[in-house]
Amino acid sequence: MKKTKLILLAGLAMAVSMTGCQKKEVKPGDVAGYDEGEQYLSIWVHSIEDTPEGQVYRESVDRFNEKYNGKYFADIEFIPRNDSGGGYSDKVNSSVLSGGLPDVLTLDGPNVAAYAENGIIQPLADLTEEERGEYLESILEQGTYDDKLYALGVMESSVGLYYNKDILEEAGIEVPDADHPWTRTEFMDILAKLKPIMDEKKGYPIDMTFPVGEASIYYYAPFIWANGGNLVSDDGMTVDGYFNSEKNVEVMNYFHQIVENKYMSEAPVEKLFESGRAAFKFDGAWEVNTIYENYPDVNLGVAPYVVGDDWDGERYTPTGSWAFAASSATDNIEGATELVKWMSGVESGVRIWNEAKSLPSTYKAFDQIDIFQTDENYKALYEQLSKYGHPRPKTPVYPQVSTSFQQALESVGLGGKDAQTELDKSVERINAKLERYTRE
Amino acid sequence: MKKKESILGMAFFGPALVLLILFLFLPMVLTLVFSFTDYFALNPDMTHFVGLENYINIFKDELFVKSFFNTVKFVIIIVPCQCIGALVLALAINKVTHCKKYFKVAFFIPVVMSLAVVSTLWMDIYSPEGILNTMLAHLGISAQPFIHSAKQALPSIAVMSVWQGVGYQMIIFLGGLQNINPALYEAAEMDHASGWQKFKDITLPELKPLCVFVFITVTIGAFRMLVQPMVMTGGGPDHSTYTLVYDIYETGTMNWEMGLASTMAIVFTVFVVVLTIIQNVLTKGKEEKKHVNKKAKNI
Numbered sequence: 009m010k011k012t013k014l015i016l017l018a019g020l021a022m023a024v025s026m027t028g029c030q031k032k033e034v035k036p037g038d039v040a041g042y043d044e045g046e047q048y049l050s051i052w053v054h055s056i057e058d059t060p061e062g063q064v065y066r067e068s069v070d071r072f073n074e075k076y077n078g079k080y081f082a083d084i085e086f087i088p089r090n091d092s093g094g095g096y097s098d099k100v101n102s103s104v105l106s107g108g109l110p111d112v113l114t115l116d117g118p119n120v121a122a123y124a125e126n127g128i129i130q131p132l133a134d135l136t137e138e139e140r141g142e143y144l145e146s147i148l149e150q151g152t153y154d155d156k157l158y159a160l161g162v163m164e165s166s167v168g169l170y171y172n173k174d175i176l177e178e179a180g181i182e183v184p185d186a187d188h189p190w191t192r193t194e195f196m197d198i199l200a201k202l203k204p205i206m207d208e209k210k211g212y213p214i215d216m217t218f219p220v221g222e223a224s225i226y227y228y229a230p231f232i233w234a235n236g237g238n239l240v241s242d243d244g245m246t247v248d249g250y251f252n253s254e255k256n257v258e259v260m261n262y263f264h265q266i267v268e269n270k271y272m273s274e275a276p277v278e279k280l281f282e283s284g285r286a287a288f289k290f291d292g293a294w295e296v297n298t299i300y301e302n303y304p305d306v307n308l309g310v311a312p313y314v315v316g317d318d319w320d321g322e323r324y325t326p327t328g329s330w331a332f333a334a335s336s337a338t339d340n341i342e343g344a345t346e347l348v349k350w351m352s353g354v355e356s357g358v359r360i361w362n363e364a365k366s367l368p369s370t371y372k373a374f375d376q377i378d379i380f381q382t383d384e385n386y387k388a389l390y391e392q393l394s395k396y397g398h399p400r401p402k403t404p405v406y407p408q409v410s411t412s413f414q415q416a417l418e419s420v421g422l423g424g425k426d427a428q429t430e431l432d433k434s435v436e437r438i439n440a441k442l443e444r445y446t447r448e
Numbered sequence: 449m450k451k452k453e454s455i456l457g458m459a460f461f462g463p464a465l466v467l468l469i470l471f472l473f474l475p476m477v478l479t480l481v482f483s484f485t486d487y488f489a490l491n492p493d494m495t496h497f498v499g500l501e502n503y504i505n506i507f508k509d510e511l512f513v514k515s516f517f518n519t520v521k522f523v524i525i526i527v528p529c530q531c532i533g534a535l536v537l538a539l540a541i542n543k544v545t546h547c548k549k550y551f552k553v554a555f556f557i558p559v560v561m562s563l564a565v566v567s568t569l570w571m572d573i574y575s576p577e578g579i580l581n582t583m584l585a586h587l588g589i590s591a592q593p594f595i596h597s598a599k600q601a602l603p604s605i606a607v608m609s610v611w612q613g614v615g616y617q618m619i620i621f622l623g624g625l626q627n628i629n630p631a632l633y634e635a636a637e638m639d640h641a642s643g644w645q646k647f648k649d650i651t652l653p654e655l656k657p658l659c660v661f662v663f664i665t666v667t668i669g670a671f672r673m674l675v676q677p678m679v680m681t682g683g684g685p686d687h688s689t690y691t692l693v694y695d696i697y698e699t700g701t702m703n704w705e706m707g708l709a710s711t712m713a714i715v716f717t718v719f720v721v722v723l724t725i726i727q728n729v730l731t732k733g734k735e736e737k738k739h740v741n742k743k744a745k746n747i
Contacts, residue, residue: 097701101489122704126490220682275576275596407703419686423598433510440505441703444488 039083041073046081047343050110051351054089054096054330060364062086068162068356072347080343085110104128111338112347115159117150117328117399118406121244124153125404125445129333131156133345142354146327146397147369153402154243160352161331163366166293166393167227168385169314173307175287179205186391189312191319192231192262199271202287211285214266217276218421224414225400226326227290231259233398234324235316239413244403245446247438251409252431255316260420260427267421274422282306296385297365310388313396327397329366367393405441412438482710489704502711512712514687515695518602519671522691525606526613526670531662533610534617535655539647541618542625552622556615563612567679570608571595574680595681598688605676605689613669617662624658625651660731664724671720692716 036044051069055062069084089096096114103109104126115123123129135157140148144164151159171183179202184190190198202213218224232239237255240247250256266272273280281289282303288311289295299308313325332351334344350356357368358376371394374380380390401409412434419425483502487495506512541551558566573579574594581591594604632650641649652659674693677683683690683698696716700709 101701101704104490105492122490126488128490220684273576275593277576411698411702415687418684423686437511441705444486 042081049082051112052110054114056088057086064359064363072350109335109337111344121153121402122404130336142370150399159331159333162352162356163329164369165329166389167326168310170289171309173309183311186312189315191317195314213271215281215286215289218417225410230324234319239401240403252435257427263421310385323398325396408438408441479710483714485707487707489706515690519692523670529610530666533614537618538621558612559615563675598686601689624655628654
């Protein structure tokens with residue numbers, strides 16, 4: 009065992025010394041703005057500096073350095089992440105092995121559990137009640153693992169069940185308010201009612217797909233939560249009896265029914281909703297801006313996410329995004345926490361909306377942005393997020409849970425395979441990954 | 449003199465050698481070592497030797513087995529199509545008298561283009577309302593799902609890959625064709641050889657060494673299939689286009705299971721190497737025999 013580590017280290021030490029990604033001792037004066045007497049804080053972010061998002065981080069760090077001049081100095085490094093998730097995470101992974109993690113780093117919300125469980129990040133210093141109260145419930149929930157707060161994000165996200173007002177009016181369908189969403193049964197009836205109308209328009213009642221990647225669990229796991237089901241146990245260590253529960257079988261079969269009745273297209277059709285050939289569509293909050301900017305002919309509305317027939321007001325709608333956390337390598341947890349708070353705070357939140365059109369994560373930021381008060385669709389998304397937002401499953405084997413969910417959805421929904429068998433298979437696969445954490 | 453030469457040689461070779469050792473040989477050895485461990489990228493301190501456990505587990509893993517057979521399917525479709533396609537194109541272009549350059553460039557362009565770009569382009573071509581389906585509709589054929597169906601996705605991607613890669617092998621064959629001594633054809637014509645006879649008895653034997661090269665490189669290329677399914681289908685639908693390299697990538701970087709991914713990489717490498725050796729032996733064996741035959745005839 010020791011030998012493996014030695015070989016591992018020898019190999020990496022060589023590579024590391026060549027590429028120079030070892031943690032550098034930075035002295036005052038080495039970086040512009042870092043003065044004597046200031047505490048140095050390094051921060052890694054996952055975006056490209058020249059993008060709007062990158063500019064927001066740069067700007068926030070600059071403002072932090074102004075505000076804490078004489079006390080802290082934050083030094084930001086941009087490590088782009090490619091579409092498939094490599095790049096940034098490769099750098100984090102190799103730094104875990106070779107040392108050289110920064111004081112603060114960004115991570116995707118669902119990865120908080122894995123990073124915490126493997127000791128890559130450490131809990132933040134205590135926040136006051138007031139400080140905590142600034143953040144949306146969902147962002148605190150996402151950053152908490154094992155009852156400790158690890159991460160705070162500047163961005164939140166949401167998915168809307170968008171509808172075409174003109175089509176629904178034509179069909180004589182009333183849309184309920186956020187506190188009284190359609191139940192699954194009601195929604196299926198609505199789709200049935202829309203079917204002949206949409207056939208005439210050469211379209212489908214709903215524009216949806218079960219894409220490979222993160223989108224599937226993000227969009228459709230709410231059906232599980234709103235049905236009283238769950239994907240993992242509360243401690244994130246058990247899936248048997250959760251992932252493959254009867255409740256979840258119901259949801260999987262529901263999706264198959266939608267496909268079978270041809271309420272959705274089996275193969276994705278480009279711009280189905282945008283071209284007025286679908287009455288409904290699930291998509292991220294960014295879709296509102298897309299429609300406003302590029303498809304002004306579509307009369308857009310946001311309906312509340314569909315719930316299970318026995319739903320009782322529980323939180324269930326999609327949330328989550330990248331967040332800031334203090335790495336286990338930092339010995340300045342107070343400073344790192346200050347930086348995390350600042351980067352995710354109100355001012356940064358307003359900026360992330362203005363520049364990158366990502367939803368902010370604090371109540372005050374939403375209050376300061378007019379459009380969330382004046383535009384009914386944005387208002388609806390905000391209301392859904394703040395009142396009913398539910399984070400994705402918190403478990404160190406999240407990647408496996410996410411891919412398994414998508415696979416099950418695809419093989420049951422599209423392939424028509426037996427839901428119980430597929431979910432049981434997923435449980436077996438996830439259990440194999442959980443072994444690493446449960447065997448000790 | 450000899451010593452001096454070897455010192456000079458080392459001076460030229462040294463820098464390359466250091467880089468090769470560092471970035472090629474060392475990683476190869478490390479991969480082999482990792483393949484016997486449960487190395488987890490997020491927690492390298494917990495690494496244990498697990499012996500052959502990984503090797504046993506991957507063959508029990510349905511997904512790995514599926515990705516293995518998917519890869520084999522890709523190879524079976526792509527290798528003959530691309531090799532024969534390249535040869536046919538080369539022969540055709542060799543015959544063309546006008547705009548030869550244009551055709552050469554036209555068929556070669558996809559090779560130059562980034563795979564990601566080509567893949568995105570073909571997603572449009574294959575889309576339910578894309579060019580291909582529109583053309584089919586004109587022929588009275590109903591719309592095909594192509595990459596959105598578990599049955600058609602793999603052949604669709606294979607066809608696209610052949611289209612993308614065939615230009616490269618075509619250029620190689622073209623070079624070979626132009627190197628054939630025209631006197632051979634002249635002689636054949638005097639003997640009233642038919643076109644087919646000329647092709648069978650002159651062109652093919654002359655291109656033989658190139659054929660072997662093309663065959664082996666196309667095979668290895670097909671085994672490494674990754675970008676096309678990654679961009680176009682994400683390995684779906686229902687994992688019908690999930691390939692070995694894709695599985696290695698996902699296991700290693702997305703699920704952080706470096707040990708397991710290393711095992712897969714080793715199994716993959718061994719398989720490809722063995723196959724290449726077999727190919728080599730088979731093709732070489734024939735050549736040598738022919739040589740012997742020729743010699744025998746000469747005597």
